[in-house]
Amino acid sequence: TQDEINAKAKAAVMDFDDELVEEICEEAIEAKVDMVSLIQDGLTAGMNEVGDQFEQGTLFLPHVIAASEAMSAGVAILTPVLEAQGGSVKSKGTIVIGTIEGDIHSIGKDIVATMLKIAGFKVVDLGRDVAIGTYVDAVKEHKPMIVGSSALMTTTMILQMNIEEQLKEAGIRDSVMTMVGGAPVTQDWADKIGSDIYAENATDAVVKCNASA
Numbered sequence: 609t610q611d612e613i614n615a616k617a618k619a620a621v622m623d624f625d626d627e628l629v630e631e632i633c634e635e636a637i638e639a640k641v642d643m644v645s646l647i648q649d650g651l652t653a654g655m656n657e658v659g660d661q662f663e664q665g666t667l668f669l670p671h672v673i674a675a676s677e678a679m680s681a682g683v684a685i686l687t688p689v690l691e692a693q694g695g696s697v698k699s700k701g702t703i704v705i706g707t708i709e710g711d712i713h714s715i716g717k718d719i720v721a722t723m724l725k726i727a728g729f730k731v732v733d734l735g736r737d738v739a740i741g742t743y744v745d746a747v748k749e750h751k752p753m754i755v756g757s758s759a760l761m762t763t764t765m766i767l768q769m770n771i772e773e774q775l776k777e778a779g780i781r782d783s784v785m786t787m788v789g790g791a792p793v794t795q796d797w798a799d800k801i802g803s804d805i806y807a808e809n810a811t812d813a814v815v816k817c818n819a820s821a
């Protein structure tokens with residue numbers, strides 16, 4: 609069942625077992641379980657648990673790296689299948705997304721980008737460690753409906769404010785909606801810096817981007 613597969617995936621990420629994660633994801637595809645739930649309630653739950661233990665000092669950075677590799681191995685198997693399921697819906701508009709300057713955390717941003725693609729948006733993924741000016745240039749070039757940034761650290765989250773400021777300085781703030789996300793980011797933070805959308809996770813991002821489309 610879904611719960612069993614999710615639990616196995618969570619445990620395999622916590623065991624840093626790439627091969628087992630891959631096997632479980634293959635099995636999940638065969639069993640036709642919900643892959644979004646597998647990503648969020650299985651793989652991500654395992655990743656978060658490892659993150660918590662890292663914070664408590666019971667696990668170390670190499671463990672976090674190993675867990676993130678295991679998680680990415682699973683996401684790599686699920687992504688093409690998910691994208692194929694998305695089918696040929698008419699594009700709802702363009703969304704530019706990237707992980708902010710100074711921040712190399714990409715797993716969550718990648719999941720959000722994939723889910724938005726599946727939901728029918730054209731996604732321009734700027735990658736990670738994206739300079740603020742690059743977001744602004746991408747808004748000029750692609751004229752997206754939404755520009756989203758991901759920040760996983762309290763130190764880089766601050767820079768989401770600079771996106772707001774530089775879009776204003778370029779005179780294009782009103783031409784686009786901004787979206788912010790990442791573990792330390794909250795609705796309060798979005799309100800404080802004047803960002804239009806806060807998304808807690810990939811599902812929330814899809815719901816809120818759909819509502820704005």
Ligand code: HCB
Pocket residue numbers: 652655656658659660662663669672673676705710711712713714715716717719720756757758759760761762763787788789790791792806807808809810811813
């Ligand atoms: Co990293 N790291 N890390 N890390 N890391 C965090 C983020 C800490 C919170 C861990 C801790 O100390 N408790 C911490 C940040 C502390 C702070 O706030 N200041 C931290 C640190 C300190 C660091 C380094 C500095 C460690 C070091 O070198 N000493 C270093 C960063 C270097 C740098 O960026 N310049 C570092 C490195 C790493 C890796 C490379 C080992 C690895 C990243 C691998 C990769 O991404 N390719 C990593 C990881 C995996 C984590 C944790 C454990 C998990 C992050 C993750 O992938 N979660 C994280 C602990 C945590 O977050 N609790 C830890 C799973 C994904 C699916 O969740 O929240 O990223 P998500 O994304 C969600 C959600 O937020 C939302 O949707 C996603 C999907 O549902 N969302 C958006 C995300 N972005 C969005 C954008 C939108 O527009 C909308 C929604």
